[in-house]
Amino acid sequence: xxxxxxxxxxxxxxxxxxxxxxxxxxxxxxxxxxxxxxxxxxxxxxxxxxxxxxxxxxxxxxxxxxxxxxxxxxxxxxxxxxxxxxxxxxxxxxxxxxxxxxxxxxxxxxxxxxxxxxxxxxxxxxxxxxxxxxxxxxxxxxxxxxxxxxxxxxxxxxxxxxxxxxxxxxxxxxxxxxxxxxxxxxxxxxxxxxxxxxxxxxxxxxxxxxxxxxxxxxxxxxxxxxxxxxxxxxxxxxxxxxxxxxxxxxxxxxxxxxxxxxxxxxxxxxxxxxxxxxxxxxxxxxxxxxxxxxxxxxxxxxxxxxxxxxxxxxxxxxxxxxxxxxxxxxxxxxxxxxxxxxxxxxxxxxxxxxxxxxxxxxxxxxxxxxxxxxxx
Numbered sequence: 001x002x003x004x005x006x007x008x009x010x011x012x013x014x015x016x017x018x019x020x021x022x023x024x025x026x027x028x029x030x031x032x033x034x035x036x037x038x039x040x041x042x043x044x045x046x047x048x049x050x051x052x053x054x055x056x057x058x059x060x061x062x063x064x065x066x067x068x069x070x071x072x073x074x075x076x077x078x079x080x081x082x083x084x085x086x087x088x089x090x091x092x093x094x095x096x097x098x099x100x101x102x103x104x105x106x107x108x109x110x111x112x113x114x115x116x117x118x119x120x121x122x123x124x125x126x127x128x129x130x131x132x133x134x135x136x137x138x139x140x141x142x143x144x145x146x147x148x149x150x151x152x153x154x155x156x157x158x159x160x161x162x163x164x165x166x167x168x169x170x171x172x173x174x175x176x177x178x179x180x181x182x183x184x185x186x187x188x189x190x191x192x193x194x195x196x197x198x199x200x201x202x203x204x205x206x207x208x209x210x211x212x213x214x215x216x217x218x219x220x221x222x223x224x225x226x227x228x229x230x231x232x233x234x235x236x237x238x239x240x241x242x243x244x245x246x247x248x249x250x251x252x253x254x255x256x257x258x259x260x261x262x263x264x265x266x267x268x269x270x271x272x273x274x275x276x277x278x279x280x281x282x283x284x285x286x287x288x289x290x291x292x293x294x295x296x297x298x299x300x301x302x303x304x305x306x307x308x309x310x311x312x313x314x315x316x317x318x319x320x321x322x323x324x325x326x327x328x329x330x331x332x333x334x335x336x337x338x339x340x341x342x343x344x345x346x347x348x349x350x351x352x353x354x355x356x357x358x359x360x361x362x363x364x365x366x367x368x369x370x371x372x373x374x375x376x
Contacts (some may be wrong), residue, residue: 001140002064006340030154031305035166046369047325047367047368047369048358048361048362048366048368049284049358049368049369049371050307050318050355050356050357050358050359050362050368050369050370050371051355051356051357051358051371052320052353052355052356052368052370053303053304053353053354053356054351054353054354055301055303055344055348055349055350055351055352055353055354056204056301056350056351057299057300057301057374058299058300058301058302059297059298059299059349060297060298060299060300060302060343061236061294061295061296061297062294062295062296062297062298062336063292063293063294063295064230064292064293064294065289065290065291065292066224066225066226066290066294067146067224067245067288067289067290067291068222068223068224068225068242068288068289068290068291069222069223069273069286069287069288069289070220070221070222070223070276070279070283070284070285070286070287070289071215071220071221071222071223071285071286072192072193072195072215072216072217072218072219072220072221073216073218073219073220073221074216074219075195075213075214075216076189076190076192076213076214076216077136077207077210077212077213078103078186078210078211078212078213078214079186079205079207079209079210079211080104080106080183080184080186080205080207080208080209081183081207082106082111082180082183082184082207083204083205083206083207083209084106084107084108084184084204084205085106085107085202085203085204085225086105086106086107086199086200086201086203086204086205086211087105087106087107087108087201087330088104088105088201089103089104089195089197089199089200089201090102090104090105090213091103091104091195092194092196093195093197094194094197095193095194095195096191096192096193097188097191097192097193097194097214098191099187099189099190099191100183100187100188101187101188102186102187102229103186103187103188103194103211103212104186104199104201104211104212105184105185105186106184106185106294107184108181108184111177111180111181111183111184114177114180114181114182115174115177115178115180115181117177118170118173118174118176118177118178119174119177121170122167122170122171122173122174123172124170125166125167125169125170126167126170128163128166128167129163129164129166129167131163132156132160132162132164133160133163135156135159135160136156136157136159136160138156139152139153139157139190140153140156141155141291142295143331144230147217149322150167153229157287168349185314186211186212187213189214190214190216190217191216191217191355192214192215192216192217193214193215193285194212194213194214194215195211195214195215195285195286197211197212197213198210198211198212198213199211211319215285219275219276220275220276220279220283220285221257221273221274221276222240222242222254222273222274222276222289222291223271223272223273223274223276224271224272224274224291225264225267225269225270225272226269226270226271226272226273227268227269227270228263228268230269230295231270232257233295233296234295234296235294235295235296236294236295236296237294238255238256239253239254239255239290240250240253240254240256240265240274240291240293241253241254241291242254242274242276242283242289242290242291242292243283243289243290243292244283244287244288244289244290245289245290245359246287246288246328247282250280250282252276252277252278252279252280252283252333253276253277253294254274254275254276254277254291255274255275255277256272256273256275257273257274257275258272258273259271259272259273260272271341274291279371285328289297295311296334298345299345300335300336300343300344301343301344301345301348301370302341302342302343302344303317303341303342303343303344303354303356304340304341304356304357305337305340305342306356306357306359307342307354307355307356307357307359308334308342308343309329309359309360311329311331313331314331315327315331315332315333315334315342316329316330316331316332317330317332317344317347317354317355318330318354318359318362319348319352319353319354319355320352320353320355320368320370321353322353323369325367325369326365326366326367326368327355327362327364327365327366327368328364328365329364330347330348331347332344332346332347332348333345333346333347353370355368
């Protein structure tokens with residue numbers, strides 16, 4: 001009887017399985033159909049959380065700082081007035097000299113020989129003059145006593161005049177030779193500081209070739225290379241505060257003295273010279289200085305740099321519609337870029353809410369929510 005019972009159990013299990021599988025499949029279909037019904041739509045997307053602030057016009061004073069150098073107002077290019085071989089150099093860059101100090105000398109054998117030759121010619125001419133003067137005096141006495149002819153007297157007079165002319169010419173030759181000798185000595189033409197050296201001892205130079213540059217004592221200038229765009233609008237005042245780059249506590253006031261009529265095509269800058277008013281001794285020649293000037297105040301909207309986005313035509317920002325809390329892209333004109341901030345001059349109205357953080361995830365028409373504490 002046990003075998004019959006076993007066969008009966010196996011047939012029952014197979015029968016149960018056949019009935020269970022269709023039932024499970026039908027249940028899965030019913031669940032799937034119910035999930036596709038209209039009453040189970042996906043929940044709406046939550047508004048994007050952003051930070052924002054109102055755009056507000058403010059009076060912004062433009063302050064510009066530029067680096068320049070201190071220079072003498074007057075400089076001299078010193079050179080020998082004759083060609084020759086430099087024998088000695090007595091000063092170097094940075095040395096302070098006084099008017100008349102010997103800066104360099106040339107070898108002078110030729111010039112000295114010319115002076116000696118001219119002096120010898122002068123002595124010979126003077127001796128001839130003495131003889132001609134004696135002859136003239138004697139002829140004059142004899143003529144007064146009737147012991148000589150008029151022609152002899154006239155001849156003596158002509159010889160005297162010729163001798164006097166020879167002496168004058170010889171003296172001029174001596175002067176010229178001595179001048180040529182003096183040209184081999186280079187002297188400072190005024191008190192000042194040597195700022196450049198363009199020749200060395202042992203070098204052969206030509207006449208008028210620059211040997212030294214002398215910055216004369218007295219007035220000092222601060223020289224700046226200013227971007228041409230800054231000169232389009234005049235600053236508030238022609239006075240600029242100038243301070244040492246190495247020690248900002250040392251400063252002076254400077255006024256615009258000269259603006260170059262041309263600009264450097266390579267750097268796009270214009271050379272501006274400013275006269276330093278009572279500069280302290282620490283503002284020595286060549287010192288690096290920083291000049292700070294102020295331009296007329298403008299009405300601009302300061303915004304964090306994070307508010308800026310890149311549009312197809314230039315800078316843009318996201319503006320929030322207060323009625324629908326949706327955002328739209330707005331092209332703006334950025335007047336200036338500063339550290340961590342932009343200054344907008346056009347494209348926004350006073351009071352409009354501008355997204356300042358989270359704008360990189362936005363799209364036009366998207367609903368946003370302003371983070372608590374940022375709506376003001």
